[in-house]
Amino acid sequence: MNKSIVFAIAIFLINISTSQAQFKDILNKAKESVSVLKGEDTDIAGGLKEALNKGVESAVNQLSATNGYIESPYKILIPADAQKVIDKVKLVPGFQDVETKLVNQMNKAAEIAAKKATPIFVNAITSMSFNDAKSILTGPENAATTYLSSTSRAPLYNEFLPIIQSSLDEVNARSYWKTVVDAYNKLPFVKK
Numbered sequence: 001m002n003k004s005i006v007f008a009i010a011i012f013l014i015n016i017s018t019s020q021a022q023f024k025d026i027l028n029k030a031k032e033s034v035s036v037l038k039g040e041d042t043d044i045a046g047g048l049k050e051a052l053n054k055g056v057e058s059a060v061n062q063l064s065a066t067n068g069y070i071e072s073p074y075k076i077l078i079p080a081d082a083q084k085v086i087d088k089v090k091l092v093p094g095f096q097d098v099e100t101k102l103v104n105q106m107n108k109a110a111e112i113a114a115k116k117a118t119p120i121f122v123n124a125i126t127s128m129s130f131n132d133a134k135s136i137l138t139g140p141e142n143a144a145t146t147y148l149s150s151t152s153r154a155p156l157y158n159e160f161l162p163i164i165q166s167s168l169d170e171v172n173a174r175s176y177w178k179t180v181v182d183a184y185n186k187l188p189f190v191k192k
Contacts, residue, residue, distance in 0.1 A: 048128075048133045048136060048137060049125050049126065049128060049133070052121075052125045052128075052144060052148075053122065053125055055144075056118060056121045056122065056125070057118075060114055060115055060117065060118050063110070063111060063114035064111050064112075064114040064115050065111070066111070067107075067111075068111050068114065069107040069108075069110045069111055069114075070103070070104065070107040070108075075103075075107060076103065076106045076107050076110055077103060078099060078102060078103060082102075082177075085180065085181060085184045086098055086099050086102070086180070088184055088187055088190060089180050089183050089184045089187075092183050092187070095180065095183060098180055101176065102173065102176065102177065102180070105168070105171045105172065105173035105176060106168070106173055108171045108173075109164065109167035109168045109170065109171050109173055110164075110167070112167040112170060112171070113160065113163045113164050113166075113167040116160065116163045117156060117160060120152055120155050120156050120159060120160070121148065121152055121156075123155075124147075124148055124151040124152045125148075127151070128147070128151075132147060135147070
């Protein structure tokens with residue numbers, strides 16, 4: 001379940017939540033300036049880096065706000081393998097609201113952890129070369145997402161997993177999940 005939360009945070013941040021229309025507009029303006037600023041590589045790369053930084057800042061602010069995840073299109077849901085357990089356990093007295101409770105806890109933990117991702121993305125942005133910036137500007141619509149994914153996904157996962165675990169513990173999600181699994185394992189005719 002931890003991997004799902006880490007990837008949900010990464011996906012939302014990588015998609016740079018200044019709405020897609022705003023970000024597309026920023027990229028189009030930057031593309032237009034490529035033809036005007038042909039010899040001014042640092043200006044082009046600097047402008048793109050600034051746009052990406054603003055996008056990451058906006059995403060972090062949205063996500064870390066109260067209900068930032070649960071009310072977004074990136075709401076973290078129960079992973080498929082955990083859903084099988086929940087479908088059985090919610091028939092047990094006292095666990096009828098297990099799915100709602102777990103979804104709320106996971107999304108609250110993600111809010112707590114969201115700000116911790118900022119340095120990882122800022123590092124990916126600031127280490128961007130002119131060629132990287134040019135590829136984003138002249139590439140497909142998802143070029144910025146692809147770049148940040150390729151430069152940030154592994155470090156985000158490695159650095160973020162302990163933060164996610166700590167955040168899940170802060171909202172008691174992992175201890176509650178253990179209670180759910182223990183109840184599931186007591187059910188007859190289920191694979192433990």
